[in-house]
Amino acid sequence: MLNTSYSAAAQLRADMPLFTGPNWDYGSLRRVYEAIERIAFDELGLDIYPVQIEVITSEQMLDAYSSVGLPLMYHHWSFGKRFAYHETLYRKGLQGLAYEIVINSNPVICYIMEENSMTMQTLVLAHAAFGHNHFFKNNYLFRQWTDADGILDYLSFARDYVAKCEERYGLEAVERVLDAAHALKEHGVNRYAHRSRPNLAEETRRAEERRIHAETTYNDLWRTVPKLANDEDDLDDEEKLHEEMSRQLGLPEENLLYFIEKRAPRLEDWQRELIRIVRNISQYFYPQKQLQLMNEGCATFCHYEIMNRLHDRGLITEGSMLEFLHSHSSVIFQPGFDDPRFSGFNPYALGFAMMSDIRRICEKPTGEDRDFFPEIAGCGDPFGVLRDAWANYRDESFILQYLTPRVIRDFRLFHVADDSSKPSLRVEAIHDELGYRRIRSALSRQYDLSRREPDIQVVDVDLTGDRCLVLAHYVHDGVLLDEKTCRSVLRYTAYLWGYSVKLLEIEAATDNTLKTYEAEGK
């Protein structure tokens, strides 16, 4: 198809730019890819999945948007809604399209738009095909939770399965299940890897070990010690039965969709499979939600580094460099809180700033840095430190570890406490000596998914009575659920469960029940 003699030509004339002019073609894409590859492997030490670059049109980009960035997806009206929404914004000119979308699969699929100029394609390759790619392959959360080899196959299975169900049971029936499952999708993830269940041989071996331990440490004296009244005797039979049942059901369970899929009394097999599909896809996105800042930061840092190195070597022209800097600076723009454009932190901006600052500390530390980061200050190996951070942290822990005073000052961060019982907000900390650590931990909490999302668990099922499912929302700092959406979600839950569902808002600190919601099953 495409020949590879370009790389040899490029090497011969390293002082020549890889491309000139705005138009791209396959030859220059390949030349640029190879030039970036050398920098990424030899100088930054990146480690990536193989790459597949797919050229698409803007309409296809909108398509990809609507199916949450995945290349294939089952059909559901909500994706149509998202498409209509983005299309309107795009047509009105309120929103530009992303230059690229990258899929965490093996090989990594990197969509690039045909409208991009060659400079933009270079940026996109550096950003997505190398930055994101390295992060996908190395971060511990992705390694633990995401099956990069299998995701595309699974999506195509899901799409076909949903289509088959629609054919057999009707669009409406399928839509009802998917709607309901979508309402619970944030609560359809396992937050902790389950301990693998030991097999029988393993169990026997451990029982044997315990017995030997008991034998070797046997002391007859213990027999003479008077026994305490046994706790278990205090429980009457009913309570015991209840406890046994909870244990068998695996309660409490925070993966609501898992529980419903396995235990809902009235679902049919295909409905359970649909729930499982929603759950699995939700699980696929679970790491991404915790890694937004780092993922974008890593990609942005990589593309900035790579573009600069290409420029230093005369591989891209001054014009391209200016074009790149223009779009780079708009990507890392962070409006202040009082700016009408403000809508939270820009993950590109904060991530890039933090990673650039890590590099500075490694290379040119100040006294302050030596106080805060004695282990990396002046170590001279910024990419080693960064690679370690990219591999072993998530947003929350990364901020807690690496948010430097310098970044806090540059962004002019401040910490506001919002107590709904008081008439005004209070500034708790600003960018000063006393504030750095408080801001750092407060911002880290802000990125903690377990605090951002309500903590909801299945706590009880009345299997012997009316089969009512009881959920509990553990309330921290008095933050309750939004009433309106809570009621609609409960209705969906009751539809899946088939019987009535109750939700208790329980204050985690005191175990007081603050509020009760109920939804009737049909």
Place this chain on the structure above:
Amino acid sequence: MNIVDRRANPKGKSLSNRQRFLGRARAEVKSAVQEALRKRKVADVEHGEKVAIPTRGITEPIFHHNRRTGKTDLVVPGNKEYVRGDEIPRPTGGEGQGGREGSPDGGGEDAFEFTLTRDEFLDMFFEDLELPDLVKKTLKDTTAVDLQRAGYTVTGSPSNLSIPRTMRLSMARRISLKRPKLSDLEALREQLEEARANDDEAESERIARELERQERRSKIIPYIDPIDVRYRRFDRVPRPNTEAVMFCLMDVSGSMTEAMKDLAKRFFMLLHIFLTRRYRHVDVVFVRHTSTAEEVDEETFFYSRETGGTVVSTALEKMLEIARARYSTDRWNIYGAQASDGDNYGADSSRCVSLLGGEVLPLCQYFAYVEVGDNMGGSLTGLSRDSDLWRAYNEVAPAHPHFAMRRVGDPSQIFTVFHELFAKGGVRA
């Protein structure tokens, strides 16, 4: 690294999602469409429409925190003046600066705005309308025949030969009977030459025998056998003859004010779009009249100006004349729609009644009369004084169930009246 060009992939991957979404929001979209139609000119109807629908039916609720309860901590950038301990008044307008994260599904907005394509728009609008009794008459004489694909057959004309199916069967047969491939034979020949070149007698003997066997085999087993051949089969299905003609009669005399003409035109324009959209084989005949009637083309009918007296019967006569000349009732379904302000020249009304009752209605499948007036639909006085033509037609109406009369006084009523006249199952006056 691989580069794949996906630009040529089929478009509209999310089309079915869009249809599902529209179906989901049908009720809301529909009322938005009607609302939009009320506000716009008929000439614009043909374009797509931007509709804003309330998010009710299309929310995707998930559990989330209510930001106005409890204690929350917030870290935001861009501090300019605050120092530790400052009190900031709680921002009004509900959410507060940090609460602008919005609901996670991107919803939250009060109305959801997007653009319907022209087709979607018109589909919505004409969804439950139907030209009444279209097929009743013509089912009797079904002359046209459609060809419909009906699988494959082993006999047929060469033009219907299905090459893919034939080649598939031939390949299956060749594989199952182990017909040697050309490349296999070539390979054997090469081996043979090689063996001969090496003077390996035994080997070349063996290969020669093998080669001969394979060659025989490939002769016995043909590449394409008659039993592989398949033809496309077609069934002949009778097609009900649904040829129809619509007569649009409009009064353009001086008594019709511009507003009235506009109303009548709007009605016909809508009718025209409806017909051309729903039925591919509908002829439309435009007849306008003052004291005389003439057949005109679409453009003239809608856009030219005319003044003069009013003799309604001339239009009915013209219609009969055209119908008799060009549209015989045994081949055509005839429909009529008439718009007028109800004024007529003295004694002509009785003639209209006899024409309509005696000749036009027996000919027609359906006839609708729309009377336009200045805001008459709204005012009681307007309604209480029936026009000459209205009174005259009222005599005819009871005897003919396929005759309908309606009044329109205001552009906003056009659509309701139109809907009433052509609703499926038909509301009759």
